[in-house]
Amino acid sequence: MIKTRTSDLIGRTPLLELSVADGSATVLLKMEQYNPTGTAKIRMARNMVDEAEAAGLLTPGGWLVESTSGNTGLGLALIAAERGYKFTAVVDNHSCTDKLRGMRAYGADILNVAGDEEGLATAERDTVAARLAAEHGAYWTAQHNNQGNPNGYRPLARELHDDLGDGIDYLYGAVGTGGSLCGTGRVLRERIPDLKIIGVEPVGSVVFGGAGAPYHQSGTGTPEGSEIGDVVDYALIDEGVRAGDSEAFETCRYLARNFGVLIGGSAGGVVYKALEQAQRSGPGTTIVVLVCDGGEKYLDTVFNDDWMAAHGLFDAQVVHRLAALLR
Ligand SMILES: Cc1ncc(COP(=O)(O)O)c(C=O)c1O
Numbered sequence: 001m002i003k004t005r006t007s008d009l010i011g012r013t014p015l016l017e018l019s020v021a022d023g024s025a026t027v028l029l030k031m032e033q034y035n036p037t038g039t040a041k042i043r044m045a046r047n048m049v050d051e052a053e054a055a056g057l058l059t060p061g062g063w064l065v066e067s068t069s070g071n072t073g074l075g076l077a078l079i080a081a082e083r084g085y086k087f088t089a090v091v092d093n094h095s096c097t098d099k100l101r102g103m104r105a106y107g108a109d110i111l112n113v114a115g116d117e118e119g120l121a122t123a124e125r126d127t128v129a130a131r132l133a134a135e136h137g138a139y140w141t142a143q144h145n146n147q148g149n150p151n152g153y154r155p156l157a158r159e160l161h162d163d164l165g166d167g168i169d170y171l172y173g174a175v176g177t178g179g180s181l182c183g184t185g186r187v188l189r190e191r192i193p194d195l196k197i198i199g200v201e202p203v204g205s206v207v208f209g210g211a212g213a214p215y216h217q218s219g220t221g222t223p224e225g226s227e228i229g230d231v232v233d234y235a236l237i238d239e240g241v242r243a244g245d246s247e248a249f250e251t252c253r254y255l256a257r258n259f260g261v262l263i264g265g266s267a268g269g270v271v272y273k274a275l276e277q278a279q280r281s282g283p284g285t286t287i288v289v290l291v292c293d294g295g296e297k298y299l300d301t302v303f304n305d306d307w308m309a310a311h312g313l314f315d316a317q318v319v320h321r322l323a324a325l326l327r
Contacts, residue, residue, distance in 0.1 A: 005082055006036045006078060006082065007036065007042070007046055007078065007079060007082055009035070009036050010035050010036060010042055010043055010046060011035070011043070011155050011156070011159060012159060013030060013031050013032050013033075013034045013035060013156075013159070014031050014034060015028045015029065015030055015031070015160075015163055015164075015288075016028070016029045016031050016261065017029075018255075018259075018261075018271070018275075018326065019259065019326060019327045020275065020278050020325065020326060020327060021279070021324060021325055021326060021327050022327070023279075023282055023283065024275075024278040024279055024281075024282065024283070024325070025169075025277070025278040025279075025281040025282060025283065025284070025285035025286065025287055026278075026283075026285065026286045026287065027271075027274055027275060027278050027287050027289060028164075028286065028287070028288050028289065029261070029263070029267075029271070029289050029291050030156070030159075030160065030288060030289065030290050030291060031291050031294075032156075032290065032291050032292055032293065033262075033263070033264070033291065033293050033294030033296075036078060037071070037074040037075050037078055037102070038074075038293055038294050038296065038297065039071040039074065039075070039264075039292055039293035039294075040071075040153070040156070040180050040290065040291075040292050040293070041071040041072045041074070041075045041180075041292070041293075042074070042075035042078065042079075043075075043152045043153055043155065043156060043180075044072070044075070044143065044148070044149040044150070044151075044152035044153065044179050044180070044183070045072055045074075045075025045076045045078070045079050045141075045152070046075065046079050046152065047148050047149070047151055047152030048076075048141045048143065048146055048148035048149060048152065049064070049076070049079050049080075049083070049085075049141075050148070051146075051148035051151065052139055052141070052148070057139050058085070058139050060084065061084060061085070061086075062085050062086070062138075062139060063085065063086040063087075063088070063136070063137065063138040063139065064076055064080055064085050064086070064087045064088070064138065064139055064141060065087070065088045065089075065090065065129050065132045065133060065138040065139070065140050065141075066087075066088075066089060066090065066129060066140065066141045066142075066143060067090045067091075067122070067125035067126045067128070067129040067143075068089050068090070068091065068095075068125075068143070070091070070095045070096060070099025070100065070102075070103070070218070070219060070297075071099065071219055071292065071293060072141075072143055073087075073089035073091070073095075073099065073103045073108065074099055074102050074103055074106070076089070076108075076141065077089070077102070077103040077106035077107065077108035078106050080106070080107070080108065081106045081107050086109070087103075087106075087107075087108045087109070088108065088109040088110075088111055088132060088138065089103050089108050089109070089110050089111065090111045090113055090125045090128045090129045090132070091110055091111070091112050091113070091114075091125065092112065092113060092114035092121035092122070092124070092125055093112065093114045093121075094114075094121075094218060095218075096218060096297055096298065096300070096301065097300065098296070098297045098299075098300075099297060111128065113125055113128050122222075122223060122225075122226040123225060123226050123227070126144075126226075126227070129142075142229075143177050143179065143229075143231070144177050144227065144228075144229025144230070144231055145229040145230045145231065146231070147230075147231070149177055149179035149183065149231050150178070150179045150180075150182045150183030150186065150231055150233075151183060152179065152183060153179065153180050153183030153184045153187075154183065154187050156180075156183070156184050156290075157183070157184045157185075157186075157187035157188045158187065160184070160188060160288060161187075161188065161191055161192075164286065164288070166191065166192050167286055168188065168192055168195060168286055168288050169194075169195070169196065169281070169285045169286050169287065170195070170196045170197075170198060170274070170277060170281075170285070170286070170287040170288065171184065171185050171188060171195060171196070171197050171198070171288050171290070172198045172200060172270050172273060172274040172277070172287060172288070172289045172290065173185075173198075173199065173200065173270060173289070173290035173292075174199075174200050174201070174219075174220040174221075174266040174267065174269065174270050174290070174292055175199040175200065175201050175207050175208075175220065175221065175232060175237075175240070176219055176220045176221060176222070176266075177229060177231045177232070178199070178207075178229070178231045178232035178233065178237075179231050180290055180292065181197065181199055181237070181290065182197075182231060182232065182233040182236050182237070184290065185197040185236055185237070186233070186236055189236065196238045196239070197236055197237050197238050198237070198238060198239050198240075198241060198273070198274075198277070199237045199239070199240045199241070200220075200240075200241055200242070200243055200269055200270045200273050201220065201221040201222070201240060201241075201242055201243075202215035202216075202217040202220060202221040202242065202243060202244070202245065202248070202266075202269060203215060203242045203243065203244045203245070204221070204223070205220070205221025205222050205223060205242070206221075206222055206223070206224050206228075207221060207222050207228060207232060207240060208240025208241075208242070209240075210242055212224025212225070215245055216245045216249075216265070216301070216311060216313070217243070217245060217248050217265045217266045217268075217269055218264075218265060218266070218298075218301075219264075219266055219292065219293075220266035220269075220292070241273050243268075243269025243270070243272050243273050244269075245265075245269075245311075245313055246313050246314070246315035246318050247268075247269060247272045247273075247315075247318050248265050248266065248268035248269030248272060249265055249268055249302045249308065249313055250268075250272075250313075250314070250315055250318040250319055250322065251268035251269070251271050251272040251275075251318075251322060252264070252265060252267070252268035252295055252298070252302050252303070253302065253303065253308075254319060254322045254323075254326070255268075255271070256295060256303065258326070259326075262294055262295035262296065263291050263293075263294060263295055264291070264292060264293035264294055264295055264297060264298055264302075265298050265301070265302045266292055266293075267289070267290075267291040267292055267293065268302070270289050270290070270291070271289055271291075272318075272322075274287050274289045275322070275325040275326070276325070278325070279325055
């Protein structure tokens, strides 16, 4: 079928079954990197704009602004380019270069609020986005508190249900804003009441109450001191678990080298936790993993030996464990 806009290519992403060890549950990866911009987040970006237009909050020629580590920004940049909006991404030095270059390619303005600080400046980013909206009439999509974010994943839930019917036991996903996991999980739970929804955050992120510490998994979790928005629906999530940076990144590297599967850093952590679940659950159980993005955006970090070594992220024990969890 011939499409007329890039955004018409969003969705109907493939499911990829991992080759797990004998005696394990089935693990299916929902490969969201096959969306335009290479991430699930384009789904919510389009929907937040759709809902804002429907509510009269955005008018032709308007200005969109968002505080974003990159993937939401890529989505908004593409939609803004298609619909003729100006888009400003408020970022810090945690964003990976390729995501910033991608946003620029779609014509977005990048506003870095972090100065020389290396880490996340999520709170500062939000303050600047709010100020642009208040003082200059831009529309701040405010992804952490905007129900247009989770609502954007309703089609994803329908895709999973179309492909798998009621045969899904666990839904595993990263939690940053919580939009992808909660938006998908909410619709699926209506159809599959016994579905277990498991949120995965980096060790050091504080979404599920652990101690705060720096982490390298980009785009996911909430660092200490940043607000957790309404989009994280704790009533919906059965359990929150944590993946360390080494677990996440060794999983990405292992999948790339042994199976030719190139996924992003946050997804590596989710897959690792899902594989542990698969071993505990055994055959007859189906676990779906939301893979937020692909590994192409992390070739300078997760897939770069020097970067891994410089940050002390290699861990032979994790590799050994992966060899036992996978076939
Ligand atoms: C790479 C990556 N992983 C995970 C997430 C978390 O997704 P969500 O905000 O839907 O919780 C994001 C969000 O931007 C992301 O960019």
